[in-house]
Amino acid sequence: MSSSTVPNxxxxxxxxxxxxxxxxxxxxxxxPGAQVTVVCDIDPDRARQTAEQYGIAHAVGTVDELLSTGVDIISVCTPHPTHEDVVLAAAAAGVHILCEKPIAVDLASARRMTSACHAAGVRLGVLFQRRFWPAAQEMKADLVADRLGEPILGQCTVLxxxxxxxxxxxxxxxxxxxDGGGVLMTQAIHYIDLLIWMLGDPVEVSGKIATFTHDIEVEDTAVATVTFASGALATINATTAADTALGARVQVTASSGATRTILEYPEGTDGRAVLRAENGSVSTTPDYPDDLVANADLRTINGALIPHHTAQVADFVAAVRNGCAPAVTGHDATRSLAVLLAVYESSRTGAPVQLTTDMVVSGDVEEVTA
Ligand SMILES: NC(=O)c1ccc[n+]([C@@H]2O[C@H](COP(=O)([O-])OP(=O)(O)OC[C@H]3O[C@@H](n4cnc5c(N)ncnc54)[C@H](O)[C@@H]3O)[C@@H](O)[C@H]2O)c1
Incomplete structure (x- = not known):
């Protein structure tokens, strides 16, 4: 569907x-200009209840049934390893796709997804709603405008x-x-995406993963170093084993010596620019409410994310309508996946992992040119 034929x-x-x-x-x-017309779940009761709750006309049990109702966009909200099948079916039907993160759990799958969308001429966006924090947008704009110099050091801490x-x-x-992984695949990936957005193409990764307190196969804790094509360096520390959550912190130091720190606390809320060290002085803007809850339940965390999902959905609808690339493309999402998979490999082999060009080169490979 080209932008000239986008329905009202x-x-x-x-x-x-x-x-x-x-x-x-x-x-x-x-x-504005978009309406959910059908919901789908392999659990028919869930689909029906959701349709009733939100006043949606159709509730179906398979992606094929959903596509047969005639849709322009689908949102993929299924477990990560199932994303590929849903995306490939939608692309084959000429439907634009907004997919939850991570795009997939392996790179071959992510590549099949971006290639299929490119071949079909449909948009593929992937949910990394934290990019829409005003503090993240401001940091990115200041880096792009060269107001801070080149980013040289990044740190992301996810506790x-x-x-x-x-x-x-x-x-x-x-x-x-x-699940494809633990804290890196499901939680830290958001902040890895922010690091890549700020620091550019990652080229080498070393790391170690461990499972300390949770009774799971996958990691609950990870550390890593990342080298970027520019030579910039970054560290990642992440765990879901903290007794009391401290949220996540993304910090970037640039060649001017300026450092910006964004803190997301409690988890789910707006990342705030809590510390700026620039031009020889430091300013802090904690501005926290009094009623903080450290270990919010998942429903509360997800609920707090709704404004950021809303911003990214609006961006995606505009991209479909205007025929341009969404803010976060399938290719962007492949890069954050490549970094965390490299941490797993490095942890297994004890050696650094070089990221190959097809994993990391910037560009919207799935961008529609028609
Ligand atoms: N962006 C974020 O901040 C954020 C937050 C939470 C979850 N997520 C992502 O959203 C995805 C779903 O997570 P969740 O917590 O909602 O999981 P969930 O288990 O609560 O829900 C998944 C639903 O998908 C249904 N399902 C499974 N396979 C299906 C298929 N083939 N077709 C149709 N329905 C199918 C299941 O029955 C279930 O109702 C995951 O990839 C997760 O990483 C993103």
Whole structure:
């Protein structure tokens, strides 16, 4: 569908009616010119209940049924290893796709997805809603405008708490086969995406993973160093084993000596620019409310993310309507996946992993040219 043939009201299908689907349902409800017309879940009760709750005409049990209703966009809200099948089916039907992160759990799968969307001439966007924090947008704009110099050092620290039931109550979580990884794949990937957005193409990764407190196959803790094509360096520290969550911090130092720190605390809320050290002085803007909750439950965390999902959904709808690339492309999402998979490989082999050009070169390979 070229931008000249975009209908007035884009018809949207949601695939997967679990925890994060609420964010997509509410985000599309707030997006001008788009309307959710069908929801799909392999659990028919879930699909029906979601349709009833949100007043949606159709509830179906398969992606083929959803596509047969005639939609312009789908949101993919299913477990990570299932993303590929859904995306390939939608691309084959000429439907634009907004997919939850991670794009996939292996690079071959991610590449098949971006290639299929490119070949079909449909947009592929991947949810990294933290890019829409005003503080992240400002940091990026200042780097692009060269107001801070070149980024030389990045740090991301992700200190989260997950109750054991987070893994035990959802059967697909916590195993290599059905979750693809642990804290890196599911939580830290958001902040790895921010690091890459700020620092550029990653070229080498070393790391170590461990499982300390959770009864899961995959890692609950990880450390890594990343080297970027520019020569910039970054560290990643991440865990879901913290007794009391401290949220996540992304910090960038640039060649002028300026350092900006964005803190997301509590998890899910707006990342705030809490510290700026520039021109020989330091300013802090914590500005926290009094009623902080350290270990919020998942529904609260996901609920707090709705404004950021709303911003990214609006961006994606505009991209479809205007025929331009969305803010976060499938290729962007492949780069963050490449970094975390390299941490797994480095941890296994004890050696640094070089990222090959096809994993990391910037550019919107799935961008539609028609
Ligand atoms: N962007 C974010 O901040 C964020 C937050 C939470 C989850 N997510 C991502 O969203 C995805 C889903 O996570 P969740 O927590 O909502 O999981 P969930 O288990 O709560 O929900 C998944 C739903 O998908 C359904 N499903 C599974 N396979 C399906 C298929 N082939 N077709 C249709 N329905 C299918 C399941 O029945 C279930 O209802 C994951 O990839 C996760 O990483 C992103």
């Amino acid at each position: 009201d884009l018809r949207v299908g949601i695939v997967g009616c679990g925890a994060i689907s609420r964010n997509h349902l509410e985000a599309f409800a707030a997006a 989260l708490h997950r109750d054991p039931t987070y893994y035990s109550a959802t059967p697909w979580r916590g195993t290599w086969d059905s």
